[in-house]
Amino acid sequence: MAQPNADPSSIDFAALNLLRVVHELGSFTAAAEKLNINQSAVSYTIAKLRACFHDPLFVREGGRQVSTDRCEEILARSLQMLGMLDEMLQPDAFDPGSATQNVTIACNYYERVLLIPALVSAIRREAPGMTVKVINALGDGHLRLLNREADVLVGPFARSESGFHSRRLYAEEYACLMDAAHPLADTALDIDSYLGLNHVLIDYGGGWQSAYLRELEAAGHRIAPVVIAPSPAGLATLIVESDLVATVPRRLGEWNSDRLKIADCPFPGRFDVSLVWAAHTNASAMHRWLRELIWRISRP
Amino acid sequence: MAQPNADPSSIDFAALNLLRVVHELGSFTAAAEKLNINQSAVSYTIAKLRACFHDPLFVREGGRQVSTDRCEEILARSLQMLGMLDEMLQPDAFDPGSATQNVTIACNYYERVLLIPALVSAIRREAPGMTVKVINALGDGHLRLLNREADVLVGPFARSESGFHSRRLYAEEYACLMDAAHPLADTALDIDSYLGLNHVLIDYGGGWQSAYLRELEAAGHRIAPVVIAPSPAGLATLIVESDLVATVPRRLGEWNSDRLKIADCPFPGRFDVSLVWAAHTNASAMHRWLRELIWRISRP
DNA sequence: GGTATTCATCGAATTTTTCGATGGCAGGTA
């Protein structure tokens, strides 16, 4: 049977609770019954605590086990600790209605225009106390996640490394945006006529290359842009009443389509828009809620 | 090998410390080395914590184990708890110089006169911040100890019931106190001359009977007191220049012996003056100090 | 004085934890 382990770090919460019950009942036997264990198990654990704290903790005085002063001190802290354990065990609850946290979303122009407005509105409706921050994902959105600068990343980012999870929101492709009066506005664009257009090229910089360009270059072609812009902002104004053509994600084109026309692109550069998050936020209730919300608002 | 125990109360402080070390080092293997245990033991304990908290706690992100938000919360409380454990383990230290506690001593007239002055002076010298309270022990000093009304009991109380400890301070006996001019002041008192004296009887009440009286009555005698007093206070004034004789503990007589004479009593009713304390104070540093102090000042 | 409780202790049984070895996975390197 051997002596109980006198190493204090081997004390567990069951032992602290046992101390509490023995103190409450003033009896080892009664405590054993209450805890549904054998009386000798109570003796064993008390012996262990006695060895750890170098104090008898309980002494018999007229039929009752009475606690020493030291025991009272230890018990006071034990009660605190048992309370803290209960708090720790509390499942990670998240109540949108009362939450006041901040969420940070990393994304780029496309998502800011097409997803963020609906997302912000949904967050404000479901969680009025929360604040939203949007930061540029650029090409290194994954780093933002790792550095905890962002809670989620939305965009055309395939899940690559480990340490991340992702969920595909929807498929997207590139299409050609041009003035409704453009000569080729109502024809089907073949490769040659496409390549010969007066292109507006969106170059986000930072080494990012749009999928349709990769597809086009992989097929051995090249386009000579007439205008290069750093983002699609103001693109509609640029194209309207001109002979310029921009190749942009289809939904972005549709968003601009008041006086413009959208045509299929021979190099559609299909890609997935995904929601990406760091593994360390995977189990968090708030993050699960946020991801579900993003999924919902991204449904067509 | 079986699954780890998912009962939260089986979590011990070693597990919380392991959590701390893993968090600090970002690696199970490194934590195992630091803690001088096998890596699989670390995995085992982390698996247990994961099961208890229903959270992965650590996820691999780019070669490093990164903590989840939940893990951070749990860790924060764990650190607090580890701190509290350290406090609890602190041996029950007592520093007289800085102590500000109160000590309560239960005793009766005899000890208040013969021991308390020296004790109070010793306490004031060694522990200037402490306060002393003296309460009457009467006949039920043991109850005062059990009720925590007194820290120690000093007096002619044999250790009787369990739940108490005691230490014999010294032996005492009764002697006869009379005026130095009393006719029998210089003769040896035999039983008959003793019984025929004009006795002053101290009757403390409460059923307490002095040892010499028990001895005398056990021998089939009886005395007819001339004066009955409830305590020896003022006894000297009463006896001086009178033919009265009081039978009192010898040291009490000596304390009064300015103009009085002490004679051996044929019924010395020897008894021990003891220090008695409740078992629940046995291990307390303050109480040990107090008891040692009382022992010292009671040396002749 | 006898009887019933209560806690400590014993040996055996059980459970938990640790160990050493192995396998899968991801990262870094040739």
Added chain:
DNA sequence: TACCTGCCATCGAAAAATTCGATGAATACC
């Protein structure tokens, strides 16, 4: 690409800790 290498999960066996039921000693209660 393909191979190492380091890291964690898992396995079976071994060790350690805990629990059990029984018994003994001390004490409270008749």
